[in-house]
Amino acid sequence: MKQSRRNAGVALVLAGLVTGCPEPEPYNGGTYVYDGYGTIERDPDCKLTGPLELTLGEGDGTSFTPLAPGQEPVLYHGPQGGTHLILGVSVANPAAGFPGMQIKFEAERLRCFSDGECTAADPIGSDEMLVSRPDRFLPGEGGSVNVSGFLVVVWNWNLGERRRLQVEAMDPCGRTGTASVELGLPASAP
Known part of the structure; x- marks a missing residue:
């Protein structure tokens, strides 16, 4: 009897190894593109x-959709239980002929008072990449370029809290720009 229980236990363990762990629901890993890390070099x-004109959005590396004010980005759940966003940026005034861009995304939880004043921000995710491959810059409307497919790991992403997503970019000309969107409940909400 002990031998048959042991054999049944071994069979269950082997079946689990062969089939793998079940994916947690909802698993929606999303598609992203890997770019290297580094600092962009200034081209003399x-x-x-003037500043770069940026729009924050989402996209999988082949598309870009801007985020409207207050619009929540898709929160992806990875197979290991983590959460991430797949973000992008549109640059309205790119430096044609000078490829490359350093891009940084930050996610923050805002500490706000009932009067609406937000005095501090706690980081809840970030990523910074050096984008140099020409195929990563997709043509957009009116001469703009779009770069998307950035995986930004976030933690403690709570829809009931005030949050901010921000993108910063620098091109080889030394021009910089930022764009952000605030998310979540207004600070005066109960």
Whole structure:
């Protein structure tokens, strides 16, 4: 009897190894693109000035959809139980002829008072990449370029809290820009 129980237990363990662990629901890993890390080098031949005009959004590396004010991005659940966003940025005034861009995404939880004043932010996710491959820059409307497919791991992403997503970018001309969107309940909500 002990031998048959042991054999049944071994069979169950082997069956679990062969079939793997079940995926937690909802698993919606999403598609992203890997870019290297590093710092963009300034090109002395570029004479463009002024800030980069950015729009924060989502996309899988082949598309870009801007986030409207207050619009929640898709929260993806990975197979290991983590959560992430797959973000992108549109640059309205790219430096044509000077490829490359350093891009940083940050997710923050805002500490706000009932009067609406937010005094501090706690980081809940970030990622920074150096994008240099020409195929990563997709043409957009009006001469803009879109870069998407950035996987940003987030933790403690709570829809009941005030949060901010922000993107910062720098091009080879030394121009920088930022864009952000605030999410969640208004600070005056009970």
